[in-house]
Amino acid sequence: MYYKKWVALVLILMLAIGTLTGCSPAEKEYYNLTMEVNNQKVYEDSGSIELSLIQLPDSMFEGEKSLTKEMLKKAINQHRIDYLVKADLNQGIFQYDFTIVDNATGETSAFSSLTYKNDVLYIKVDDMISYLKKFGDSESNQKLDQLFGDVQYVSVSSQDLEDMMPPGTKQSFSGNFLQKSSQQQLVMRRLFDGLLYEVYDKYESDMISKNNNKYSLTLRGIDSIKIMKPVAVYTINNIDKLGLVLQGFLNSLNQAEFASLGLPGEIKDEALPGIDMMVLMVNQNRDKYLNEIENMSTSAQQDLAKTVNDSELFSTIEKKDSKTYDMTSKLHVHIAAGTPMEEVDFAFNIKQTMKVISAIQVASPTGKITTYKDLESRMPKQIDVKVDYNMYTFSQGLRNTIGQINVRLENNQAYLPLRLVAESMGDNVGWDETSQQAYVEQYGQRILMTGMVVDNEILVKSRDFESLSYKVSWNDSTRTITIVK
Numbered sequence: 382m383y384y385k386k387w388v389a390l391v392l393i394l395m396l397a398i399g400t401l402t403g404c405s406p407a408e409k410e411y412y413n414l415t416m417e418v419n420n421q422k423v424y425e426d427s428g429s430i431e432l433s434l435i436q437l438p439d440s441m442f443e444g445e446k447s448l449t450k451e452m453l454k455k456a457i458n459q460h461r462i463d464y465l466v467k468a469d470l471n472q473g474i475f476q477y478d479f480t481i482v483d484n485a486t487g488e489t490s491a492f493s494s495l496t497y498k499n500d501v502l503y504i505k506v507d508d509m510i511s512y513l514k515k516f517g518d519s520e521s522n523q524k525l526d527q528l529f530g531d532v533q534y535v536s537v538s539s540q541d542l543e544d545m546m547p548p549g550t551k552q553s554f555s556g557n558f559l560q561k562s563s564q565q566q567l568v569m570r571r572l573f574d575g576l577l578y579e580v581y582d583k584y585e586s587d588m589i590s591k592n593n594n595k596y597s598l599t600l601r602g603i604d605s606i607k608i609m610k611p612v613a614v615y616t617i618n619n620i621d622k623l624g625l626v627l628q629g630f631l632n633s634l635n636q637a638e639f640a641s642l643g644l645p646g647e648i649k650d651e652a653l654p655g656i657d658m659m660v661l662m663v664n665q666n667r668d669k670y671l672n673e674i675e676n677m678s679t680s681a682q683q684d685l686a687k688t689v690n691d692s693e694l695f696s697t698i699e700k701k702d703s704k705t706y707d708m709t710s711k712l713h714v715h716i717a718a719g720t721p722m723e724e725v726d727f728a729f730n731i732k733q734t735m736k737v738i739s740a741i742q743v744a745s746p747t748g749k750i751t752t753y754k755d756l757e758s759r760m761p762k763q764i765d766v767k768v769d770y771n772m773y774t775f776s777q778g779l780r781n782t783i784g785q786i787n788v789r790l791e792n793n794q795a796y797l798p799l800r801l802v803a804e805s806m807g808d809n810v811g812w813d814e815t816s817q818q819a820y821v822e823q824y825g826q827r828i829l830m831t832g833m834v835v836d837n838e839i840l841v842k843s844r845d846f847e848s849l850s851y852k853v854s855w856n857d858s859t860r861t862i863t864i865v866k
Contacts, residue, residue: 404582407591412577414596414698418706419566421737426466428733429482432457435715436726456516459484462492467741470563474498474743481512496746502537503746528759533748541753545779565641571633575626584615595699602689602715613674617663624660628653690715690726704737753778762806766843766862768795775805789833789840795862796840799830806851806866821849 434454461482468475477495482488492512494505510529514522586608590597600608616623631649639646663670696710712729757778766773766786773786789796799819800810809822813829819839820827828849832841843862847853852865 404577405585405587405589407596408586408589409577410591411589411596411598411698412573414700414706416570416573417700418698418708418735420563420570421735422470422563423739423741424466424468424735424737425741426468426733426735427464428731429461429463431461431728431730433728433730434458435728436724438723438725452516463489467743469741469743473500474741476743496743498743498745500539501745502542503750504535504537505533505746506535507531507533528756531749532751532756534746534750535753535756536750537753561641564638568634568638568641572626572630575630576623579626580619580622581615584612586612594701595697597695597697600694602692603686605689610674614671617667617670617674620660620663620667624656627656631656688717690717692716706735708733708735762866764802764805764862764864766795766797766864767860768862769860773801787835787838787840789835795843796833796835797843797846797862799832799839799841802846802864803849806849806864808849823849 434457437454461484463480463482465478466475475495475497479492479494481490481492490512491508493509494503496503496505506529510525514525517525588598588600588608590599631652634642634646634649636646639648691713692715693713694711697708699707701707708731710729710731713727714729715724715726717724757780760778762775762777764773764775766788768788768790771785771788773784775782775784786801787798799821803810803821811820811822811827812818813820813827816829818829819832819841820829822828830839830841830845830848832839832845834840843855843864844853846864850866852863854863855861856863
């Protein structure tokens, strides 16, 4: 039933909101300043991004020839990315320029730029390819040359962006989508304001501190239980207020505002009863839920502490003057799932300065430009088949399709549907009456394929796809067949 989905979704959302907001004076000021920054329309933003890799799972590097863990760690840890942004949300234009900086020598290398104008996104790829080739072997570099050649920019249309969205996602990028994004933020602020001032108005998180005009947020992973428990208790005890705010927000939305959130207007008819059911369930089981929270086992808390280790988020925001904001974010993620191979440990630091300005100029790129559709057509097509689950994933570029596939396992051989695989790769499949065999047509030639018929579907051995010049490989640990053209 729909209400169950809404109960889970709303409770998760409220837990997240309650964790990161509160209503002490400092917390309110922090929230309002954050909203002020997010609602700027014309600005310049400059800063740096640093990623420090400490430990990565070995499974990430299985089967890699040219890329090793130590090589990746060295390449990333030794460098940072500096960036400069110019944006005008009213006109729907922006430009991002990215530079790679060697932390040891100070040497800089242009990396890429993103330009959005006239409803088209331009990605500068030539500098990016030159940089990546420093770390690749001759084979991988040759593939990059074959794919990009002397292309300087890749253009991505609004339709391309919509096509990249997951199936079932309703999101339009036509017109001034930057302005639409700004409108979406204003709509969501109505919800956040309602939560902050009408539901969590008596809750204080104690995670925000203030020093002059500078606000700091500190969230330590090891304190998660201490933070989650009071948020959950507060939410349960104020569930009626929460229900009223959520219903009031949904009832306030018009069709255009639903569309700006990527939601169909009819979803309100499903959500409103779901909220009623959520409030009813919590009120009927209030004591049970509160006892479960209070009696959360010590072992569960200890397990969580072992898992998150010294993970921590620390961020600051400061209004330097009427037009300038300084912000920093430091995120340290250290997750231990039980063995060294599963351990993840990295740090992510961002420093940025935003300046509100009156106007910007952004020029459309000149040079050799190719469309994303053309580039995608040159990219390898790949199918990954999970033989134990009868599931497959097809990918080409940023496009992904997931579906069911009929897999037959016989005598240590995996048989796959000829038509699904070959036609996904862009080849035509037919039936030869003379030989009574299926064939695949490539470049005007028919290649006969031998297989078995199961449920009116022709299945062939996975390795037989190599006769079509596809590359076929098997990952025994994940029991996955990978086919690439």
